[in-house]
Amino acid sequence: MSTVVETRDHDGHHGPAKGFTRWLFTTNHKDIGTLYLWMSFIMLFVGGAMAMVIRAELFQPGLQIVQPEFFNQMTTNHGLIMVFGVIMPAFVGFANWMIPMQIGAPDMALPRLNNLSFWLLPMAFGILVSTLFMPEGGPNFGWTFYAPLSTTYAPSTVNFFIFSVHVMGISSILGSINIITTILNMRAPGMTLMKMPLFVWGWLITAYLLIAVMPVLAGVVTMMLMDINFGTSFFNAAGGGDPVLFQHVFWFFGHPEVYIMILPAFGIVSHIIETFSRKPIFGYSSMVYAMASIAILSFVVWAHHMFTVGMPLAGELFFMYATMLIAIPTGVKVFNWVATMFRGSLTFETPMLFSIGFVTLFTIGGFSGLMLAIVPADFQYHDTYFVVAHFHYVLVPGSLFALMAGAYFWLPKWTGNMYDETLGKLHFWLTFISVNITFFPMHFVGLAGMPRRYPDYALQFADFNAMISVGAFMFGITQLLFLFIVIKTIRGGKKATPEVWEGAGDLGLEWTLSSPPPHHSFTVQPQVK
Amino acid sequence: MSDQPYYVPESSKLPFMMAITMLVFIIGSAQTVINLDNPDSNAYLILVAFFMMWWTVMFFWFRQVIQENHAGLNNPMLKDSYVFGMAWFIFSEVMFFFAFFFALAYIRNFAVPWLGGEGEKAISNILWPGFEASWPLMITPDQAIFEGPKEDMSLGTAYSHGGLAGVLGWLPLWNTVFLLTSSLTVHIAHLGLKNGNRNQFNIWLGLTLVLGYMFVIVQGIEYYEAYSHMGLTLNTGIYGTTFFMLTGFHGFHVCLGAIILTIMLLRSLKGHFTADDHFGFEAGSWYWHFVDVVWVCLVAFVYVM
Numbered sequence: 001m002s003t004v005v006e007t008r009d010h011d012g013h014h015g016p017a018k019g020f021t022r023w024l025f026t027t028n029h030k031d032i033g034t035l036y037l038w039m040s041f042i043m044l045f046v047g048g049a050m051a052m053v054i055r056a057e058l059f060q061p062g063l064q065i066v067q068p069e070f071f072n073q074m075t076t077n078h079g080l081i082m083v084f085g086v087i088m089p090a091f092v093g094f095a096n097w098m099i100p101m102q103i104g105a106p107d108m109a110l111p112r113l114n115n116l117s118f119w120l121l122p123m124a125f126g127i128l129v130s131t132l133f134m135p136e137g138g139p140n141f142g143w144t145f146y147a148p149l150s151t152t153y154a155p156s157t158v159n160f161f162i163f164s165v166h167v168m169g170i171s172s173i174l175g176s177i178n179i180i181t182t183i184l185n186m187r188a189p190g191m192t193l194m195k196m197p198l199f200v201w202g203w204l205i206t207a208y209l210l211i212a213v214m215p216v217l218a219g220v221v222t223m224m225l226m227d228i229n230f231g232t233s234f235f236n237a238a239g240g241g242d243p244v245l246f247q248h249v250f251w252f253f254g255h256p257e258v259y260i261m262i263l264p265a266f267g268i269v270s271h272i273i274e275t276f277s278r279k280p281i282f283g284y285s286s287m288v289y290a291m292a293s294i295a296i297l298s299f300v301v302w303a304h305h306m307f308t309v310g311m312p313l314a315g316e317l318f319f320m321y322a323t324m325l326i327a328i329p330t331g332v333k334v335f336n337w338v339a340t341m342f343r344g345s346l347t348f349e350t351p352m353l354f355s356i357g358f359v360t361l362f363t364i365g366g367f368s369g370l371m372l373a374i375v376p377a378d379f380q381y382h383d384t385y386f387v388v389a390h391f392h393y394v395l396v397p398g399s400l401f402a403l404m405a406g407a408y409f410w411l412p413k414w415t416g417n418m419y420d421e422t423l424g425k426l427h428f429w430l431t432f433i434s435v436n437i438t439f440f441p442m443h444f445v446g447l448a449g450m451p452r453r454y455p456d457y458a459l460q461f462a463d464f465n466a467m468i469s470v471g472a473f474m475f476g477i478t479q480l481l482f483l484f485i486v487i488k489t490i491r492g493g494k495k496a497t498p499e500v501w502e503g504a505g506d507l508g509l510e511w512t513l514s515s516p517p518p519h520h521s522f523t524v525q526p527q528v529k
Numbered sequence: 530m531s532d533q534p535y536y537v538p539e540s541s542k543l544p545f546m547m548a549i550t551m552l553v554f555i556i557g558s559a560q561t562v563i564n565l566d567n568p569d570s571n572a573y574l575i576l577v578a579f580f581m582m583w584w585t586v587m588f589f590w591f592r593q594v595i596q597e598n599h600a601g602l603n604n605p606m607l608k609d610s611y612v613f614g615m616a617w618f619i620f621s622e623v624m625f626f627f628a629f630f631f632a633l634a635y636i637r638n639f640a641v642p643w644l645g646g647e648g649e650k651a652i653s654n655i656l657w658p659g660f661e662a663s664w665p666l667m668i669t670p671d672q673a674i675f676e677g678p679k680e681d682m683s684l685g686t687a688y689s690h691g692g693l694a695g696v697l698g699w700l701p702l703w704n705t706v707f708l709l710t711s712s713l714t715v716h717i718a719h720l721g722l723k724n725g726n727r728n729q730f731n732i733w734l735g736l737t738l739v740l741g742y743m744f745v746i747v748q749g750i751e752y753y754e755a756y757s758h759m760g761l762t763l764n765t766g767i768y769g770t771t772f773f774m775l776t777g778f779h780g781f782h783v784c785l786g787a788i789i790l791t792i793m794l795l796r797s798l799k800g801h802f803t804a805d806d807h808f809g810f811e812a813g814s815w816y817w818h819f820v821d822v823v824w825v826c827l828v829a830f831v832y833v834m
Binding site for chain 2: 017021022024025026027028105106107109110111112113114115116119120122123124126127156159160162163164166167170173176177178180181182184185186211212213214215216218219220222223225226228229230231232233234236237238239240241242244245248249252312520
């Protein structure tokens with residue numbers, strides 16, 4: 001079968017519309033991917049600025065810069081924005097750009113729905129950020145918004161937060177339906193499931209997880225809404241409910257959410273490592289099965305976030321062992337990446353540097369995760385900076401490194417221009433060093449007992465905190481360099497070949513297209529052997 | 530498959546309009562609930578504006594999709610995309626209900642028994658020492674804040690009050706009859722459409738709608754009884770909470786399904802659908818079967834067990 005794309009275009013030209021309304025009304029997967037990526041890039045700086053406020057306050061013990069109430073709003077919004085406004089939309093941006101190109105499709109399956117999924121996000125985040133400027137202040141109950149902090153004791157702006165989360169959820173569900181439909185329905189003839197690129201596999205599983213758990217998030221914020229405004233007692237023990245119920249429902253969403261933020265990263269890193277090792281990924285099918293098992297296990301480990309709330313012993317044991325089980329498929333992936341590099345003809349361009357950084361530092365985050373999985377140890381670590389160190393190691397040098405690696409890897413394909421390799425390497429080394437200065441000492445202060453989410457701390461933590469803050473400022477400023485490199489690449493540079501990277505032509509359909517690719521990726525679907 | 534191209538619309542104002550509509554939704558809903566106790570508030574007008582915008586955009590969006598299909602722009606692959614899309618959308622709805630059933634299961638099996646002093650967490654009954662766990666929970670731990678309901682909606686209660694006559698007068702029984710029958714009638718309507726029998730389609734779809742609306746009316750009567758005679762409201766503790774939230778969201782989805790099928794009937798009367806191209810209707814009937822399955826779970830876990 002050959003499928004030809006048709007565009008209804010009265011002027012007879014095939015290409016993007018003129019003027020800024022192109023970006024409002026577009027149905028093109030590349031335009032929408034670009035919108036997602038720029039929005040998450042902007043939100044990275046918004047959420048990053050909040051992190052800078054947090055680190056400035058924690059530079060010294062005592063209260064210097066902000067009031068505790070505002071500090072709480074900063075930690076809450078930093079978390080919400082980084083999770084829902086940066087990492088998730090950035091991966092959706094990659095999905096929009098790459099999935100049609102990697103499976104040989106003309107565009108996403110449902111182009112108008114695709115545009116709606118994007119434009120819902122600026123609306124939701126506009127409202128969420130605006131609550132910071134309302135008289136009562138924005139959400140201040142932590143990004144996990146535990147009841148009753150987020151119900152009985154919340155500012156009235158929590159209602160804006162609830163409906164914003166609803167709209168973000170709608171955006172994620174519609175986006176995931178679109179991605180899953182594209183992958184299942186529009187692959188080029190001959191591309192069987194087990195021939196799909198790993199990024200596409202990662203997103204197929206991620207989209208499934210999103211459709212499964214985003215409605216549960218909608219459910220839990222709806223319960224909050226009812227408890228706050230309509231007198232129900234889901235999370236109020238006086239009426240027979242239970243605040244711990246909130247944590248169960250939230251983490252039933254929240255744990256798969258963790259893998260939603262890492263599975264596409266696994267895909268990106270797999271492509272980069274095989275390209276710069278100049279040999280196909282080691283153990284392709286085990287990579288697929290590992291991602292699938294991680295996804296399935298993610299539904300039965302949620303209560304490891306709440307070991308200290310008082311669960312029956314059988315529950316603690318079950319969730320401890322189930323959590324440790326996840327280390328097996330994750331280990332399979334790490335060993336496969338290492339085995340792919342083993343005896344490869346390696347070169348170390350910027351994407352490869354970020355990917356190797358990903359593999360090493362994500363593994364550190366994985367190991368601290370295993371430590372946290374041990375119930376008796378977790379009683380010591382719970383709600384300390386050790387937890388903060390753990391999830392920042394999997395999210396910053398994990399997900400964010402994969403995003404940056406992917407950006408360097410595919411920017412030449414997207415723009416047709418090579419990025420500046422020297423600046424790229426400088427960006428990597430500054431980022432790599434500062435990320436470790438920022439997050440590694442958090443392990444130590446956490447183990448020593450420094451609790452998270454407080455604007456002040458005991459004096460013995462002062463030195464490490466000063467170090468953490470310096471690292472954080474360095475990390476923040478370094479990302480301006482990234483912004484500069486991206487803009488410089490868009491504006492010009494050495495012309496990229498269709499293959500871009502030596503030998504990449506055999507590794508994926510996207511490298512058979514011109515750089516930059518045509519407006520509609522594959523007007524005729526290629527035959528995959 | 531045919532060689533017809535996959536239709537990619539060049540650009541469209543509709544999605545952006547819908548995004549603006551949802552912005553109005555966030556502002557309107559939040560302002561409305563914040564001002565619930567403020568009789569001078571006009572915030573609900575924003576919600577009214579939202580509803581008008583939503584219906585308008587939805588109308589034009591669906592109209593365009595239908596026109597494209599009638600113009601022959603949709604190739605078989607695109608039609609499959611709609612099928613996949615609807616299937617996964619229903620899966621997301623399943624998971625939404627799962628969250629509330631999960632809450633109900635946790636409340637009944639853990640939260641309430643623990644409050645009553647059962648098991649390893651018996652320590653929690655020091656908060657309300659006299660509290661006794663039971664389900665349906667008629668006496669809440671703190672009767673001063675959440676006064677428990679006087680009566681509940683369960684089959685057991687209906688039977689103990691009136692015996693067999695009580696069971697026959699038990700409204701959920703009739704609603705079960707209505708909804709299960711309507712799943713059958715919508716299937717007969719579908720068979721009629723597939724066999725090219727337009728009259729069979731219209732009549733049986735109309736019958737489905739009558740049954741659906743009867744369900745909604747009976748549910749309304751049930752709520753009225755609960756509020757006016759049984760002392761069962763949203764504010765009567767966790768039994769009222771779970772009862773109204775689960776049946777309420779289900780009732781809301783029945784209304785949505787009924788609206789969808791009403792539109793399908795109107796489309797049929799306008800001459801839309803052919804024997805082998807009618808996914809709009811089929812998607813609506815899938816939705817209808819889905820709300821039926823949810824109802825069966827509701828009867829089991831909310832009303833009977």
